[in-house]
Amino acid sequence: MRFLSLLVVLSTVFVSGVLATSVSAESFDTNLTVGSRGSDVTTLQQFLVLKGYLQMPLGVPFGYFGPLTKRALARWQATNGISPAVGYFGPISRAAIASQMAASPVPPVPAPSNPNLSPSIEIDTPSVLGMRINRVMLFRAFPFEARPGDLVTLDGSGFSKTLNKVYFNGGTPVTATSTNGITLDISVPTNLAEGEYSLSVSNVLGSSDNPDIRILVKVTNNPQPGPAIESASIVGDTVTLIGKGFTSLNNLFTTLGDSSGPVSSNGTTLTFRVADLSRYDQIKQFTMGKYQASLWIYVQNEHGINKDPYRLEIII
Amino acid sequence: MRKKQFITLIVSLALVGLFLPTSQTRAQTGLLPFGGLVSSPVTCTCSPGNIWIWFTPLYLGGPINIAGPMIYSPFSTILYGYYMIGVPGKWHLGDYIPGVQACWISAKFFCFPLPAIGLMSKVGTNY
Numbered sequence: 001m002r003f004l005s006l007l008v009v010l011s012t013v014f015v016s017g018v019l020a021t022s023v024s025a026e027s028f029d030t031n032l033t034v035g036s037r038g039s040d041v042t043t044l045q046q047f048l049v050l051k052g053y054l055q056m057p058l059g060v061p062f063g064y065f066g067p068l069t070k071r072a073l074a075r076w077q078a079t080n081g082i083s084p085a086v087g088y089f090g091p092i093s094r095a096a097i098a099s100q101m102a103a104s105p106v107p108p109v110p111a112p113s114n115p116n117l118s119p120s121i122e123i124d125t126p127s128v129l130g131m132r133i134n135r136v137m138l139f140r141a142f143p144f145e146a147r148p149g150d151l152v153t154l155d156g157s158g159f160s161k162t163l164n165k166v167y168f169n170g171g172t173p174v175t176a177t178s179t180n181g182i183t184l185d186i187s188v189p190t191n192l193a194e195g196e197y198s199l200s201v202s203n204v205l206g207s208s209d210n211p212d213i214r215i216l217v218k219v220t221n222n223p224q225p226g227p228a229i230e231s232a233s234i235v236g237d238t239v240t241l242i243g244k245g246f247t248s249l250n251n252l253f254t255t256l257g258d259s260s261g262p263v264s265s266n267g268t269t270l271t272f273r274v275a276d277l278s279r280y281d282q283i284k285q286f287t288m289g290k291y292q293a294s295l296w297i298y299v300q301n302e303h304g305i306n307k308d309p310y311r312l313e314i315i316i
Numbered sequence: 317m318r319k320k321q322f323i324t325l326i327v328s329l330a331l332v333g334l335f336l337p338t339s340q341t342r343a344q345t346g347l348l349p350f351g352g353l354v355s356s357p358v359t360c361t362c363s364p365g366n367i368w369i370w371f372t373p374l375y376l377g378g379p380i381n382i383a384g385p386m387i388y389s390p391f392s393t394i395l396y397g398y399y400m401i402g403v404p405g406k407w408h409l410g411d412y413i414p415g416v417q418a419c420w421i422s423a424k425f426f427c428f429p430l431p432a433i434g435l436m437s438k439v440g441t442n443y
Contacts, residue, residue, distance in 0.1 A: 042399050049390040055365055056390070061441075062399035130389040130418025130435045131363060139362055139420045139427040157363070196425075213362060216425035253423055255370075255385060255431055279356060279370075283383070286355040286372035291383040296431040300424065309431050316383065 028098065032089035036065040044089060047097060048072045052134060053079075065089075124160050125205055126181035131157040136164075138201050138208040138215050144304030145223035146188050152217060154184040160203040168197040168217075192219045226304025229297060232312045234274070239295075239312065241270040245303060253298040253305075256280050256316075270299065274314065287316045347411040347437050350386065351375040357402035362420035362427035365390050367402045376433070385432040386412055387419045388439065396440035403441070410439030 028040050042062040048054035054072035056062065070087035077085035082092055127133045136158035146152050154166070159178035166174045166186050176186045184201065199215045201208045208215075227245040234240075246265035252258060257278030263270060274280055274295070287293070293316050296309035352371030360366040372383040386408075388401050393410075400406040416435035420427040 039397065042395070042397075046390060046395065049365060061401065061403055062395065129413070129416050130366060130387060130392045132365060132391050137363065139429075141426070144426070213422045213427065214425055215427070251424075253421075253428060258423075279358075282356050283370055283372065286353075287383050291372060291381050293383045294431075294433075298428055305426065305428060309429075311431075 028089075028094045031091070031094070032065050034065055034067065034070050034087075036089075037063055039063070041065045041069070044073070044097070045069055047101065048076060051076060052132065124162055125158050125203065126161070128157050128182055133158070134205060136160075136201055136203055136205045136208045137210075138199060140215060141199055141217040142304070142307050143223065144216070144226055145218045145220055147221055147223055148188050148190045148192050148219060150188050150223070152186055152188055154186065154199070154201065155182065156184065156201060156208065157182055158203070158205050158208075159184050159201065160205075163203060165202045167200045167202070168192060168219075170198075170200070173202070188217070188219055194220050224303040227299040227301060227306050229299060229306055229310035232297065232310055234312060234314055237274045239272055239274060239297075241297065241299065241310070242268060243270070243299070243306075244268055245301075246270045246299060247301045247303065250299050250301045252277070253300060254309075255294065255296045256283060274316075280316075284316060289315060291316055346413055348414060348434070349377065349410070350412050350434075350436075351407065351409040352386075354402060354404050354406050354408060355383075356404065358419075358421070358430065360387075360419035360430065361422045363418060366419050368419040368421075368430050368432055369402045369408075371408070374433075385430075387416070387432045387435045389418050389435060392418070393436045394438040396438065398441050398443040400441040400443070401439065407442045408436075408439050409441075411437045413437055 028043070030040060032041055032044060041064060045054060045056065045062050048069070049056060053076045054069060073089060073093070074085050074087035077087070077093060080096055082096060136156065138154060138156040140155050142153050142155070159181050161177055161179065164176050164178065164184060166176055166184070168189065174186050174189060176184050178184045196216050196218050199217055225245050227243060227250065229241050229243040231242045232239060246267055248264050249262045250265055250270060252263055252272055254277055256274065257280060259272060259276060263272050293314060295312045295314045297312060298305050298309050352374040354369055355372045356370040358368040360368055366387055366389045368385050368387055370383065370385045374382050374384050376382065395401060412434040414434040417429040417431060418435050419430045419432060421430045
């Protein structure tokens with residue numbers, strides 16, 4: 001009978017917990033200011049993150065109203081005509097956010113809608129799972145080396161189905177369309193001289209320009225293919241990669257971190273120690289040789305990087 | 317005594333039935349359950365807001381002890397209490413969509429996708 005009672009209590013707690021969470025995510029009960037804590041603060045922060053006003057620092061949990069939240073809220077208030085825009089979450093802001101949340105519940109489930117964007121823009125720049133929907137972002141060009149006139153594929157997010165302008169060092173743009181919002185095929189302009197060019201994409205969402213991140217393509221009449229990994233094996237903690245396009249100076253990027261220094265190769269074989277990867281010690285202290293994990297591997301050198309990572313199962 | 321056992325069995329089956337629709341929904345939408353302990357988070361520099369989180373252990377329902385990464389995205393993941401997302405030493409429990417890559421990392425003159433097992437669709441943490 002004791003078991004029966006336990007089951008009933010557990011199920012009641014589970015159901016009431018789910019309901020409580022759902023309700024708290026859609027309404028604000030109190031005014032909020034610096035020092036406030038709780039689920040209302042979390043909901044407000046998620047709203048501000050979604051709108052692009054707040055970026056939570058790594059390792060800082062949601063739920064505490066600190067100076068970052070105050071500044072983000074003040075920016076949102078200024079944008080939405082709420083005065084004074086000082087970052088105090090009072091009745092006017094509560095009502096304004098509640099009305100916006102009614103149009104777009106927080107947090108959104110996959111393929112969210114954004115009330116700041118008109119329906120035509122949302123259709124034109126398809127939302128991508130896990131990506132901010134109101135910004136165009138450029139991640140890479142592949143291949144890295146190309147001749148004038150060659151086709152290059154750009155990976156990113158927020159690309160338009162109807163009109164994107166791709167700039168090489170800010171010069172005369174090439175126009176292109178995307179079918180899925182995340183890839184863009186362009187031809188390298190035939191009038192470009194050899195050299196490295198910084199790329200950016202502009203469309204109805206704005207520009208992908210980011211002062212902290214440069215996305216380059218190398219225009220050359222003699223392009224070399226980037227590295228390609230065909231097979232891999234591990235003995236002890238030494239990984240051997242077989243492939244092509246390796247050079248005398250390669251960098252490794254993996255799910256256990258980067259190589260601490262350049263890794264040399266004879267062109268087709270490349271070896272490195274797992275213990276030399278930057279996150280290895282940090283993760284090994286928890287796994288202690290008892291866990292299976294996938295090690296995804298990229299090799300990068302002056303000719304580019306393998307587009308898809310090679311996956312090697314290891315015990316760590 | 318046999319009557320008590322019978323009642324217990326019936327109530328237990330009813331409780332199991334209560335959770336069955338959730339399982340069916342997961343199967344239909346491609347969502348899978350996961351749970352794990354955070355050991356190392358990484359900021360996705362090219363896809364800001366997203367966090368790549370390494371779990372040790374990571375429970376996906378199989379018989380082997382595994383460790384590995386999942387991605388949290390404030391634009392797609394529903395976050396439940398206690399909101400300690402990506403904080404080392406905190407347990408996480410939720411659903412994920414396998415194979416979705418949403419963490420891009422900057423390196424030299426490009427960004428590359430830092431692979432993960434999947435994208436969290438919802439997650440809760442301990443306090």
